[in-house]
Amino acid sequence: MKILAYSHRPDETEYFKEFSKKYKVEVVLCEEAPTMENADLAKGFDCISIITTMISDKLVEKFHQVGVKFISTRTIGYDHIDIKKAKELGVHVGNVTYSPNSVANYTVMMILMATRKMKSIMERSNVQDYSLKGVQGKELQNLTVGVIGTGRIGQTVIKHLSGFQCEVLAYDLYENEKIKQYAKYVALEKLFKSSDIITxxxxxxxxxxxxxxxxxxATMKEGVFIINTARGSLINTSDLITGIEQKKIGGAALDVIENESNIYYKDLKCEILDNRELAILKSYPNVIVTPHTAFYTDQAVSDMVEHSILSCILFVDGKENPWQVA
Incomplete structure (x- = not known):
């Protein structure tokens, strides 16, 4: 079988070579992101592999027209694909899983950086300002961390936090018995009201x-810290900015933000950002913004490539596919 991999990056090359050989499939690598103009490249391929490019209803329809039956995204999230249109046309969709430590480690780093005011400390150090005013931080063992979502990544974050001896509250629609030794499940409203840090x-x-x-x-503690390494749409960015400006929110660390798809992973250093809210957040001394890189480790990239290839194979072979979402 053959797979067309759009948005191929150089850091993925060795893994595509390794796993295409291991699973005896032909993978054609394309550096371009999928568009209406290059969708014809997918003719003759039952499966394509993508990353975070928006796959609109028109693009789904175009892929359907050229014979694509399965779209695998090398990401956990798949909200960039028009699932409704895919289901309507009978085009199937799959995501991948990867090492939960990648995002979990990054999340703990972001928590520590936010609560220890590392952005201000580092910026001051760069201009040889070594004064202490305004950079006094907080210690985790004195704080309560609220973790929303206890899937693979949320569970790993909680286990990591247990070593810091902080109180951990958790919320999920489906409680995990094993995680109860590290965290206390509460209602979402209780988590909002009681947490010093929310991730x-x-x-x-x-x-x-x-x-x-x-x-x-409005229900949160004064000075709460907001951490987001999941998806930008979880936060109303305008309301977040208001909360920061009113000092209700003491700090934020954001690896994702609304309307990031046409910005992140591009070199825009000489251009004006087409995202005013992102530009505003970047200007605040108590807000850390990173470009959706929490996942980005060697192990995670390897997992993403391997699982995308495996998902395509399982689909074509008509076998149970743990990554198929539609």
Whole structure:
């Protein structure tokens, strides 16, 4: 079988070579992101592999027309694909899983950087300002961390946090018995009210859209820290900015943000950002913004490539596919 891999990056090359040989499949690598103009490249391929490019209803329809039966995204999230249109046309969709430590480790780093005011400390150090005013931090053992979502990544974050001796509250629609030795499950409202730090590890769904907004922020503790390494749509960015400006929110660390798809993973250093809210957040001394890189480790990239290839194979062979979502 053959797979067309769009948005191929140089860091993926060795893994595509390794796993195409291991599983005896032909993988054609394409550096371009999928578009209406290059969708014809997929003719003759039952399966394509993509990353985070928006796959609109028109693009899904175009892939359907050229014979694509399965779209595998080398990401956990799949909200960039028009699932409704795919189901309507009978085009199937799959995601991947990868090492939960990649995002979990990054999340703990972001928590520590936010609560220890590392952005200000580092920026001052760069201009040889070694004064202490304004950079006094907090210690984790004195804080309560609220973890929203206890899937693979959320569980790993909680286990990591257990070593810091902080109180951990958790919320999930489906409670995990094993995680109860490290965290206490509470209602979402209780988590909002009681947490000094809130970190989110849930997918982007209609139910989770703007999970953090003006209303939920109003119930939170004064000076709360917001951490997001999941999906930008979980936070109403405008309401977040208001909360920061009113000092209700003491700091934020964001690896994802709304409307990031046409910005992240591009070199835009000489251009004006087409995202005013992102530009505003970057200007605040108590807000850390990183470009959707929490996942980016050697192990995670290897997992993403391997699982995308395996998912395509399982689909074509008509076998049970743990990554198929539609």
């Amino acid at each position: 989110m590890h849930v997918p982007a769904t209609e139910d989770n859209y703007h999970l953090i907004d003006k209303s939920s922020i």
